[in-house]
Amino acid sequence: MVPFPGNLKESPSQTAGPYVHIGCTPNAVGIGGPYGEDAGARLVNDKTKGDRISITGRVIDGANAPLRDAMIEIWQADADGLFNSPLEKRGAADTNFRGWGRQAADGESGQFRFETVMPGQVPFAADRMQAPHAQFWIVARGINLGLHTRMYFPDEADANAADPVLQRIEPRWRVATLIASGARPNYTFDIRLQGENETVFFDV
Amino acid sequence: MTQDAGAFFPRDLAWHPKAYAPEYKTSVLRSPSRALVSLPSTLGDTTGPVFGQNMIGELDNDLILNFARPGELPIGERIILHGHVIDENAKPVPRTLVEIWQANSGGRYRHKKDGYLAPLDPNFGGFGRTLTDDDGRFRFRTIKPGPYPWPNNANDWRPSHIHFSVFGSGFAQRLISQLYFEGDPHIRLCPIVNTIKDPAAIEQLTAKLDMNNTIPMDARAYRLDIVLRGRRSTMFENRPEGN
Ligand SMILES: [Fe+3]
Numbered sequence: 001m002v003p004f005p006g007n008l009k010e011s012p013s014q015t016a017g018p019y020v021h022i023g024c025t026p027n028a029v030g031i032g033g034p035y036g037e038d039a040g041a042r043l044v045n046d047k048t049k050g051d052r053i054s055i056t057g058r059v060i061d062g063a064n065a066p067l068r069d070a071m072i073e074i075w076q077a078d079a080d081g082l083f084n085s086p087l088e089k090r091g092a093a094d095t096n097f098r099g100w101g102r103q104a105a106d107g108e109s110g111q112f113r114f115e116t117v118m119p120g121q122v123p124f125a126a127d128r129m130q131a132p133h134a135q136f137w138i139v140a141r142g143i144n145l146g147l148h149t150r151m152y153f154p155d156e157a158d159a160n161a162a163d164p165v166l167q168r169i170e171p172r173w174r175v176a177t178l179i180a181s182g183a184r185p186n187y188t189f190d191i192r193l194q195g196e197n198e199t200v201f202f203d204v
Numbered sequence: 205m206t207q208d209a210g211a212f213f214p215r216d217l218a219w220h221p222k223a224y225a226p227e228y229k230t231s232v233l234r235s236p237s238r239a240l241v242s243l244p245s246t247l248g249d250t251t252g253p254v255f256g257q258n259m260i261g262e263l264d265n266d267l268i269l270n271f272a273r274p275g276e277l278p279i280g281e282r283i284i285l286h287g288h289v290i291d292e293n294a295k296p297v298p299r300t301l302v303e304i305w306q307a308n309s310g311g312r313y314r315h316k317k318d319g320y321l322a323p324l325d326p327n328f329g330g331f332g333r334t335l336t337d338d339d340g341r342f343r344f345r346t347i348k349p350g351p352y353p354w355p356n357n358a359n360d361w362r363p364s365h366i367h368f369s370v371f372g373s374g375f376a377q378r379l380i381s382q383l384y385f386e387g388d389p390h391i392r393l394c395p396i397v398n399t400i401k402d403p404a405a406i407e408q409l410t411a412k413l414d415m416n417n418t419i420p421m422d423a424r425a426y427r428l429d430i431v432l433r434g435r436r437s438t439m440f441e442n443r444p445e446g447n
Contacts, residue, residue, distance in 0.1 A: 008292045011431045012405040013220045014382040015228070015396060016367065019315045023305025023331045023367060031314055033329045034261050034270045039301070040253075062233040069317075075248060075375045085251035087209040087373060100253035107317075122247050135248045139380050142230030144221035144399050146380060169241060193234050203215060203240035204249045204376045 013146065016139035018069045025071065025104040040073065040102025043116045047096040050079025050117035053185045055151065058110045059138055062194030066110025070140035072191075073102045074114055074151075076133070081120030105140075118153075118184070124164040131159035131166070133178075138191060148202045151189045152179045174200050210435035211245035212376050213292055221399030228395045229356055249376035250435070255301040257335060264333050267306075267346035271329030278328035280309025280347035282423035285411065288340045289370055291377075292434030296340025302430070303333040303369040304344060311352030311362075320352050345423065351390055363390035363397065372432040383428045384410045 021029040025038045044052065055074070058066040077083050082093035084100075093099065103112040121129045131152055138147045152160050160166055160179065169175050177199045180187040191199045223235035243249075263270040272278060285304075289297040307313045307330060310322030314330050328347060336342045351361050365382045372378070384391050384406075391397055391406065400406050408431070417425035 005294060008290065008294055008431045008434075009216065009219055009405070009408065010292060010433050011379065011381055011408055012400050013379060014367075014399070014409070015231075016369075016380045017382075018317060019305060019313045020367070020369075020380070022313060022315055022329075023303045023333075024369060026329070026331055029315070031329065031331075033331065034263055035333075036261075039255070039259065039303075039333075062237075067234070073378070075252065077248070083247060083251040084253070085373075086254060087251045088247075089209070098253065124246060125244065130246070135375060137375070137378050140234065142228070142232075142234035144223055144225060144228070144231055144235075145217075146378060147236065148376070165243060165246070168243070194237055198236055198238055200238075201236050201240050203217070203242045204212075204245065 013144060015141055015144050016071060016146075018141040020069070020071045020139060021104050024102065028104045029107065038102070040098075040100055043098045043101040043114065045096050048117055049094045049097070051185065052115065053118050053187060054113060054115050055134065055180065055187050055189055056111055056113045057189040057191060058112070059105060059140065059191045060193065064195070067105055067140050068107050068110045070105040070110070070112070070138060071102065072105065072112045073100065073137040074116070075100050075135045075137070076116065076119040077122050079117050079120050081122045121159065128164050129159070129162070131156050131163040133163075136191065147193075148204050149191060149199055150178055150202070151187075153187065154179050154181060155183055169200055209250045209374070210437055211250065212374065212433045212435055215433065219402060219405050221401075225399040228399050231399070245374075245376060250374045252371060252373055252375040252377065254299065255335060255371070260333065260335055265342075265344045267328070267330065267332045267344060270332060272327035276327045278308065278325045278347050280325075280328075280350075282345070283348050284343065284345055284417060284419065284423050284425040285366065285428070286341070286343040286414075286417060286425065287427050287429040289336050289342060289372075289430045289432060290340055291372070291432045295434070296336070296338075297372055297432055298336055298338045298340055300336050300373065301333060301371050302336060302342045303331070304346075304366050305331040306346065306349040306366040307352055309347050309350050311350035322350065322352070348385070356395055360395060361390055361393070363388045363394050368430065370430055370432060374435075377432040379432060381409060385426060386410055386412050
């Protein structure tokens, strides 16, 4: 065991800065080096269960410009609604589905793209179900503390209407900032850091 | 070692930098202007990805060798950087991925967008990764990064720093931050450091010279312990949900 007192404070965050890719996605930005493949580069393989989907989008600043230096991570349940984590106690998740993905925004267009599967439903607290969704985490130069948000699906209107997280959001029109556009299998999710349609971010 | 999957303690947002920190100009257009929506921990927050030792290469935590040409070495001060990843309950966080990236000894990053006139070092990539051991310990060998100028105010310089990324066991623990080096006068002058308002919080990111772990005639050591959010005990949480 470690001789530390309890009641510690979390280490404070600092911006990921403009060069987060060096450490996290060195292959994606052409640096190469010792890592065979960037961590999080692929969520699926050809044995992954479920319906394949893609999620493309951009992170957009208060001047309506896409961030070209952002890094985006997603974490989601598998097709049956189980997380590929040792802390998942409800059952065994699909071992061919990572659940976690990480992409750099494109250095020119700012676009990111994830190839994943349609997530199953996950319970909220007791037995209430959440609508299918993917959790997002966004870091970049100028973002001092990584931002958590969620992406829901436009073709799941009934589940979205019953979703206990979406139901908390006021004013109600802001719910739309969490719902992707497009239709299965290709979705688009733009994340707006500021302005009229600022995406809802969560303190989780 | 198993960790229970209890809810996380709420984040102390006053300890972290505020999103909008105009002394760091880039934050002005990249900060949400509305309050974060608070949620209880859901299953997607208390679970998170795990990483296996099989993804970690033998030299991944050795920045002195992991990009160097055979028989050559990067230029600069050789250091060991080590510490524990623990949570707010002082429990070690075992087998979690720690990634670092940094400038070389001249303050230059290996990145196509870094145009600082200090030269690249052909033997230094500036990134590494490791998994903590069963007691939450991590260890890197690297070159002490140099300070570098950056466009913010007319003459801002970053203190020597190493960026780090840590996962923990739940996605809500995800953290990216930067560590500084004890005694660097640039720490208190830096607008990015000063987005953190509590001096004790800045101290928490300041690695300390650790003579006991220095390798004589080879490398000095610096130590920093990284603290992730702690979880509530789940011992009494098996009752039916009342809320
Ligand atoms: Fe930096």
